[in-house]
Amino acid sequence: MYLSRQLRLLPRANIACSLSSSGAHYTTAAPAEDAPIEIPNRIERSPTDLLQALxxxxxxxxTAPHYKYHDDPFLIPMSNAAKRTYAMSKESGRKAAKWIKEEHRELFMHQEAQPAIEKFAPSMVYTEDSVVDETSLAQLISQGELKDAVLVYNLLEQKGNPISPELKQSLLELVCFHNNQEPIPEEYIEERWFLQNNKRRERSGKTWKDGDLAEKLYSEIEPKTPQSYASLIRGMAKYLQCERAYALLQEAGEKQVQLDTNTFNSVIEIVSFLKDTAEQRWQLCKDLLNEMSQQKLRPNLGTLNAVLQCISTFGNFKVARAAALQALPEFKQLGVNPSLGSYYYLLIIFCRERGPVSHVIVDILNDISGKEFQIQHPKDTYFFATAMDVCRNHLHDKSLAKKVDELLHTGKNYDLVGDSFKESIYYRNYLALLCQTESTEDFMLSYDLLVPNIYIPEPGIMEEILRAIEINGAVEYVPRLWSDMVVFDHTHRESLLLYVLRILVDNKPNPDSPAQAQLPEQGAKVALDMFERVEEAIKRLRKVSFTGQMLGDILTLLVRGGSYEKATEVFAHIDKNQHRIPGTPSLNALIEFVDASVQEKSPSQALFALQYAVENNFDSRELAKRIHEGFTLNETHLSKLKSLVGESFLDK
Incomplete structure (x- = not known):
């Protein structure tokens, strides 16, 4: 160490001399020839590449919630409704901040960042008195500000300022794309997803605004250009003004106007609205493809997916399957490779609910297994949810589901899982399939991994999980699942409550199983918790209410768990409200309560149970026998017993 420090201090020319004088036989290496320095080509990096690498x-x-939620125990959503509410609330806060920025713009005129960040500055406000020109309009169109662009266009028209055809074409494209409706800003992801899901549930129909600004701009552009035709046709097709879009396409063909591939794609997508039968749709689809061929237009991925979308609407399975098998090889010869959206259409074509069983997903997974995909088509995000649905409902195949899940977690493929709604559908089918096909221990490992931060089971899935646990005899997991149901706000589902109670009542603990040693006490806690929650729900006028069967099962579990005092409170509730409670507890529940009363030496409670049985037309002989044999009754209790079952019974 000392020698190395001394070497660094010596001049380079004296190193060899110093080493030789010290007795060490070291020499410096011969100077290498000057090698040329090769500077590598610059690699274009995006602003987030470093963050992605990290x-x-x-x-x-x-174990952590999604990053869009606050990492705080009180602010982590534990139900699907809370997930949506919390996410929308966060975006609502952004909206409030944006509103303040616009309303009090004088407070935000400073620019701290260099270079300046436009989003942080208040936006320009245009009024009827604003001084505008073509440059203002061009800037607004480039920024996608539809509302302000339309206002500036109207101002220029009113003042008689000339507007170039190119600028009108740009405005036409913007108006047609949004149907002259102000779009939701891109940063409001949750709101856009929520609205898309609502629109998906609604019946699709024409939303194109006839005679609006788009058609006015189109009429002003003279002579008509391929771009103007394309803009209006695509806009009408997107908003389902199908007949007029197809008529414009035919008009362009008659006038020898050369349209582009994407315009034909938009019309192929709406073929199902133009024709009724599968044969007519397929014929029109082929006619459009032939017209593209005549115009020397090369099909692209959008063409393939538009054709498959058209085929997926065929009601005749045989025609749809034959058409798909005919189209795919032709597109492959043209060098058009399918995307995940293409495979999505193949799944809905081949794997129909009422059609024959198809294993096309096996071939698809063999072809794309281990590959990483990027978004190429809007329907790409539908593949994973649909594939998992096919694995569960069409084939009921766990191994295929595992392959789909492995593909989802390959590279950045998880970005293509879609919005939170599709992600929920994916994991709903995945968990439901696993609970039906795996052992309870293996399933609970997956359950612990996914629930609750990635997926929260809906009541229907929770019922399937409970059913699988009952079939496998793993009743020890029921108290834990009840805790999850409380957290997930499933306690107002009467069917779930009854199912939990029935499992615990019908499946007595196995004395040889250490895992079920604490089950009676845990079952009693579940029953008491359920009783208190339903009581609270009734006070709040919620949907759930007591039934005779529910209270009988609660009574049984409390007795088995050694909570006799609580059991007497529950029975008092049953007896007091018997005219308002639909149904009655089972006779077995009353027998177990009487047996517990015998053990606790409480003849009064046993006689109350007997009286309830007599009033509700039960066969009370078994109860009376147990009371008579289990107690040494005094005169008061004996006379009560005689009044209920008669002296003849006691003389037997």
Whole structure:
């Protein structure tokens, strides 16, 4: 160490001399020839490449909620409704901040960042008195500000300022794309997803605004250009003004106007609205493809997916399957490779609910297994949810579901899982399939991994999980699942409550199983918790209410768990409200309560149970026998017993 420090201090020319004088036989290496320095080509990097590289070194934390939620125990959503509410609330806060920025713009005129960030500055406000020109309009169109662009266009028209055809064409494209409706800003992701899901549930129909600004702009552009035709046709097709879009396409063909591939794609997508039968749709689809061929237009991925979308609407399975098998090889010869959206259409074509069983997903997974995909088509985000649905409902195949899940977690494929609604559908089918096909221990490992931060089971899935646990005899998991149901706000589902109680009542603990040693006490806690929650729900006028069967099962579990005092409170509730409670507890529940009363030496409670049985037309002989044999009754209790079952019974 000392020698190395001394070497650094010596001049380079004296190193060899110093080493030789010290007795060490070291020499410096001969100077290498000057090698040419090769400067590598610059690699274009995006602003987030460094962050993505860092993020790739960290695996997903399954114990933490999604980053869009606050990492605070009180602000982590524990139900699907809370997930949506919290996410929308966060965006609502952004909207409030944006509103304040616009309303009090004088407070935000400073620019701290260099270069300046336009989003942080208040937006320009245009009024009827604003001084505008073509440059203002061009800037607004480039920024996608539809409302202000239309206002500036109207101002220029009113003042008689000339507007170039190119600028009108740009405005026409913007208006047609949005149907002259102000779009939701891109940063409001949750709101856009929520609205899309609502629109998906609604019946699709024409929303194109006839005679609006788009058609006015189109009429002003003279002579008509291929771009003007394309803009209006695509806009009408997107908003389902199908007949006029197809008529414009035919008009362009008659006038020898050369349209582009994407315009034909938009019309192929609406063929199902133009024709009724499968044969007519397929014929029109082929006619449009032939017209593209005559115009020397090369099909692209959008063409393939538009054709498959058209085929997926065929009601005749045989025609749809034959058409799909005919189209795919032709597109492959043209060098058009399918995307995940193409495979999505193949799944809905071949794997129909009422059609024959198809294993096309096996071939698809063999073809794309281990590959990483990027978004190429809007329907790409539908593949994973649909594939998992096919694995569960069409084939009921766990191994295929595992392959789909492995593909989802390959590279950045998880970005294509879609919005939170599709992600929920994916994991709903995945968990439901696993609970039906795996052992309870293996399933609970997957359950712990996914629930609750990635997926929260709906009541229907929770019922399937409970059914699988009952079939496998793993009743020890029921108290834990009840805790999850409380957290997930499933306690107002009467069918779920009855199912939990029935499992615990019908499946007595196995004395040889250490895992079920504490089950009676845990069952009693579940029953008491359920009783208190339903009582609270009744006070709040919620949907759930007591039934005779529910209270009988609660009574049984409390007795088995050694909570006799609580059991007497529950029975008092049953007796007091018997005229308002639909149904009655089972006779077995009353027998177990009487047996517990015998053990606790409480003849009064046993006689109350007997009286309830007599009033509700039960066969009370078994109860009377147990009371008579289990107690040494005094005169008062004996006379009560005689009044209920008669002296003849006691003389037997």
């Amino acid at each position: 993020a790739s070194t960290v695996a997903r934390d399954y």
